[in-house]
Amino acid sequence: xxxLENLSVxxxxxxxxxxxxxxxxxxxWSCLVGPNGAGKTTLLRTMLGMQSYSGSIKYDGREIAxxxxxxxxxxxxxxxxxxxxxxxxxxxxxxxxLDGWGKESAHSRSIVHEMxxxxxxxxxxxxxxNTLSGGEMQRVLxxxxxxxxxxxxxxxxxxxxxxxxxxxxxxxxxxxxxxTGVTIISTMHDITLGAMYAxxxxxxxxxxxxxxxxxxxxxxxxELRSAFDDRISVHKLENGRPVIxxxxxxxxxxxxxx
Amino acid sequence: xxxxxxxxxWRWQITASAAAALLIACLLGVGFGPVNLNFGSIIRxxxxxxxxxxxxxxxxxxxxRLPRVVLGALVGAALATSxxxxxxxxxxxxxxxxxxxxxxxxxxxxxxxxxNGGGDLHALLPLFAFLGGVLAVAATFLVAGRxxxxxxxxxLAGIAVGSFATAFQTYLQQRNSAALxxxxxxxxxxxxxxxxxxxxxxxxxxxxxLFVLIRISKVLDALMLSDEEAYSLGVSPQKIRLIAxxxxxxxxxxxxxxSGLIGFVGIVVPHLVRxxxxxxxxxxxxxxxxxxxxxxxxxxLGARTLLSPAELPIGVITAFVGAPFFLFVLRARNRGSx
Numbered sequence: 001x002x003x004l005e006n007l008s009v010x011x012x013x014x015x016x017x018x019x020x021x022x023x024x025x026x027x028x029w030s031c032l033v034g035p036n037g038a039g040k041t042t043l044l045r046t047m048l049g050m051q052s053y054s055g056s057i058k059y060d061g062r063e064i065a066x067x068x069x070x071x072x073x074x075x076x077x078x079x080x081x082x083x084x085x086x087x088x089x090x091x092x093x094x095x096x097x098l099d100g101w102g103k104e105s106a107h108s109r110s111i112v113h114e115m116x117x118x119x120x121x122x123x124x125x126x127x128x129x130n131t132l133s134g135g136e137m138q139r140v141l142x143x144x145x146x147x148x149x150x151x152x153x154x155x156x157x158x159x160x161x162x163x164x165x166x167x168x169x170x171x172x173x174x175x176x177x178x179x180t181g182v183t184i185i186s187t188m189h190d191i192t193l194g195a196m197y198a199x200x201x202x203x204x205x206x207x208x209x210x211x212x213x214x215x216x217x218x219x220x221x222x223e224l225r226s227a228f229d230d231r232i233s234v235h236k237l238e239n240g241r242p243v244i245x246x247x248x249x250x251x252x253x254x255x256x257x258x
Numbered sequence: 259x260x261x262x263x264x265x266x267x268w269r270w271q272i273t274a275s276a277a278a279a280l281l282i283a284c285l286l287g288v289g290f291g292p293v294n295l296n297f298g299s300i301i302r303x304x305x306x307x308x309x310x311x312x313x314x315x316x317x318x319x320x321x322x323r324l325p326r327v328v329l330g331a332l333v334g335a336a337l338a339t340s341x342x343x344x345x346x347x348x349x350x351x352x353x354x355x356x357x358x359x360x361x362x363x364x365x366x367x368x369x370x371x372x373x374n375g376g377g378d379l380h381a382l383l384p385l386f387a388f389l390g391g392v393l394a395v396a397a398t399f400l401v402a403g404r405x406x407x408x409x410x411x412x413x414l415a416g417i418a419v420g421s422f423a424t425a426f427q428t429y430l431q432q433r434n435s436a437a438l439x440x441x442x443x444x445x446x447x448x449x450x451x452x453x454x455x456x457x458x459x460x461x462x463x464x465x466x467x468l469f470v471l472i473r474i475s476k477v478l479d480a481l482m483l484s485d486e487e488a489y490s491l492g493v494s495p496q497k498i499r500l501i502a503x504x505x506x507x508x509x510x511x512x513x514x515x516x517s518g519l520i521g522f523v524g525i526v527v528p529h530l531v532r533x534x535x536x537x538x539x540x541x542x543x544x545x546x547x548x549x550x551x552x553x554x555x556x557x558x559l560g561a562r563t564l565l566s567p568a569e570l571p572i573g574v575i576t577a578f579v580g581a582p583f584f585l586f587v588l589r590a591r592n593r594g595s596x
Contacts, residue, residue: 050489069492076484080349085482085538088264093479097491102476102541109263116264125264126536144483148490156486 006055029184031198038204040187073145077157088125094147135166155186276548283552287327326452331551336513338550340506341524355510355524358416362423363394384515391511446571447520460516467509475543526580
């Protein structure tokens with residue numbers, strides 16, 4: 001269980017996160033949604049323990065600021081692509097904390113092999129990461145985080161640079177990871193896609209949590225539109241799934257407005 | 259590679275080969291010159307065995323060639339290792355050891371020594387160059403605003419400080435045209451000043467710096483990831499970056515003050531080692547130090563034998579040999595990755 005109590009973060013004189021209270025059960029997927037500058041990435045960085053904060057962030061009762069040993073993996077939005085590093089070397093870095101830097105156990109090399117296979121990267125391990133496509137790079141980032149065997153995985157916009165096909169394959173992979181008991185917290189711009197995968201949606205605006213709840217109830221909630229200044233509308237597809245689009249385009253849809 | 263396992267990231271055999279290359283380079287460096295010395299006699303002399311070199315040859319080896327080869331090796335190791343570290347820290351394959359204003363600062367310090375130093379130039383020049391280099395990097399951090407500045411801010415601050423120091427150096431040179439030639443010669447790099455005193459003080463600082471860098475080399479790999487990923491692996495990227503830059507600056511400033519500005523080693527050698535081993539990890543740092551040392555010892559051998567008895571500036575050799583070889587490795591690697 002992850003508990004955030006009265007969490008606030010200040011950058012000089014600006015309060016970028018204000019009194020955030022969240023309770024995230026183990027093995028669930030929570031998706032942070034909100035406009036740019038809402039504080040989503042700052043919240044992830046703070047949950048990683050990188051940012052000084054007031055209030056508390058507890059993982060199973062252990063405060064993050066005092067527990068550097070917590071195994072939390074992070075998948076960044078934009079990778080820092082190292083000069084001429086191979087896929088295998090990059091993914092192997094994920095084992096460094098567990099093995100001790102500079103050591104690599106046979107077990108670790110097996111885990112890396114296994115995760116490369118799981119992310120369909122086997123056969124590409126000698127390829128240089130700076131020659132990969134966006135979709136392949138995203139899978140490498142996830143594989144590097146996975147070999148950490150984390151308890152919690154934080155993903156910052158895991159699908160923002162991908163086409164729809166790759167978005168779905170990455171999100172399916174994250175869903176499989178969640179099924180193994182890892183707690184997932186991701187940020188995403190696309191609420192529809194977020195609600196399809198995460199069981200919980202947390203809408204953020206100006207450093208505050210505006211709406212928080214089970215995905216389907218958040219997506220149907222009347223407050224959702226006001227959170228986006230009435231610039232969105234929610235529609236229902238034939239299979240009953242909701243879809244959220246910009247209000248300007250809403251008139252063209254055949255399916256009824258909710 | 260075993261089935262269901264990926265290959266090892268680093269192998270000790272690579273480091274051992276690099277050490278062997280340095281040993282061979284050193285033997286060639288002390289053996290060849292206007293007077294060639296017998297390798298067997300050199301080894302016997304160095305090990306204190308009977309039937310070693312005698313008289314002038316003994317002095318030539320121990321008082322002239324050996325300190326020069328050792329200084330060359332120290333400077334080469336310092337520049338190559340610092341270059342590799344800067345490339346990791348700044349996540350920029352084109353970063354070189356002179357990036358944060360060390361070269362321009364040292365150049366300014368050396369010019370001040372040459373234009374105002376009176377008779378005893380060699381005594382003052384290394385100290386002034388060292389202080390100039392270190393002060394320039396300190397100014398870069400000051401301009402960047404804080405110790406934990408992000409890499410791109412530091413880079414830009416380094417460019418600004420470097421330009422200022424170069425402008426000031428040019429002004430001093432124009433005011434004192436007699437200094438143009440010695441400053442120019444220093445800028446091209448020289449190991450002719452080598453003696454055991456220089457080796458001792460340069461060795462002291464370079465060993466400290468290299469010890470620190472090789473100690474942190476494994477953790478330096480975390481800087482190739484984003485700061486968040488590094489943090490998730492228990493590494494504070496800002497602290498490691500600061501230690502790495504401080505140690506690399508100490509190594510570079512010492513190397514520059516002992517031998518002038520020797521270009522290209524800091525870029526060519528790290529890429530050469532990474533290209534040949536097909537590995538980007540900083541666990542290659544010790545091998546990069548060995549190969550950098552060997553490269554400079556061989557370059558110096560060329561500098562003093564090609565136009566013998568005249569000497570070529572060593573910087574000319576490093577660029578002349580380094581550039582085509584570098585392009586060859588780059589091409590081979592690009593072909594390999596396609």
